[in-house]
Amino acid sequence: xxxxxxxxxxxxxxxxxxxxxxxxxxxxxxxxxxxxxxxxxxxxxxxxxxxxxxxxxxxxxxxxxxxxxxxxxxxxxxxxxxxxxxxxxxxxxxxxxxxxxxxxxxxxxxxxxxx
Amino acid sequence: xxxxxxxxxxxxxxxxxxxxxxxxxxxxxxxxxxxxxxxxxxxxxxxxxxxxxxxxxxxxxxxxxxxxxxxxxxxxxxxxxxxxxxxxxxxxxxxxxxxxxxxxxxxxxxxxxxx
Numbered sequence: 001x002x003x004x005x006x007x008x009x010x011x012x013x014x015x016x017x018x019x020x021x022x023x024x025x026x027x028x029x030x031x032x033x034x035x036x037x038x039x040x041x042x043x044x045x046x047x048x049x050x051x052x053x054x055x056x057x058x059x060x061x062x063x064x065x066x067x068x069x070x071x072x073x074x075x076x077x078x079x080x081x082x083x084x085x086x087x088x089x090x091x092x093x094x095x096x097x098x099x100x101x102x103x104x105x106x107x108x109x110x111x112x113x114x115x
Numbered sequence: 116x117x118x119x120x121x122x123x124x125x126x127x128x129x130x131x132x133x134x135x136x137x138x139x140x141x142x143x144x145x146x147x148x149x150x151x152x153x154x155x156x157x158x159x160x161x162x163x164x165x166x167x168x169x170x171x172x173x174x175x176x177x178x179x180x181x182x183x184x185x186x187x188x189x190x191x192x193x194x195x196x197x198x199x200x201x202x203x204x205x206x207x208x209x210x211x212x213x214x215x216x217x218x219x220x221x222x223x224x225x226x227x228x229x230x
Contacts, residue, residue, distance in 0.1 A: 004158075042119075043205070043220040056217070090158055102147045102166070102209050104218060106158040 002026050004107035006091050012113045013081065021076040021110045023091030030095065032074040033104065034066060037088040049074060081114045088112070117142050117208045121221035129229050130198055136191040136224045138206030148189040149207040149218070150180055159205060165189065176200065201228045 004025045013019050025032065034046040048056040049068040063085075065077040074091055088111050092104040118141040128134045140146065147166050151159040163174025170182040180191045189206060206221040 006158075040222075042222045043218075045217065048217070092159075103149065103161060103164055104207075105161065106151070108156075108158040111156070 006107035023074040025093040029093040033092040035090040117219040119221040125225045127227045140208045147209040151205045153203045
């Protein structure tokens with residue numbers, strides 16, 4: 001499989017559930033990103049990992065917990081979410097965070113609904 | 116920090132007509148510029164990018180964009196649209212020189228191509 005893949009594509013969870021979103025990139029990139037896309041709002045950058053180290057955390061509530069075990073995989077662990085967390089969660093990767101090739105490549109997203 | 120403005124939230128256009136989607140960014144420092152397209156229930160797909168060189172950039176699906184440094188703009192154009200171009204389009208800006216490529220996204224423009 002090529003590009004950036006995300007699983008599951010759709011997820012419905014209650015506010016007391018614990019679930020995880022998975023992202024995998026097959027591009028040999030060194031940086032990975034989590035974004036939140038809500039209706040009528042710009043894409044919000046949540047977390048950035050560069051060479052498996054977290055380099056940015058944009059004041060995201062602690063009910064979202066990222067994990068990057070290696071440069072190809074990125075997880076977003078979800079716990080006691082709120083209905084306003086319902087959104088499309090997009091994963092992206094880029095080649096070299098310190099180089100000139102800055103293009104980010106996106107996965108298809110996970111559509112999350114919190115009841 | 117950058118801010119990216121896409122003035123038109125929705126653009127209706129008839130098939131085979133030309134279209135321009137506008138994008139302006141805030142900072143005059145050296146930047147990288149991108150346009151992405153998002154079809155329903157999908158992630159973001161790269162249309163084109165400006166990293167350096169010629170200010171007129173050609174992308175996929177017949178789209179092109181022109182970088183105008185003095186006006187801090189990167190408008191997207193297509194001379195003749197198709198029904199299949201109906202989607203949401205996002206402009207993104209990344210500052211050069213950072214140790215990772217943080218993207219600043221506009222709020223998106225929905226292109227609705229009518230028969």
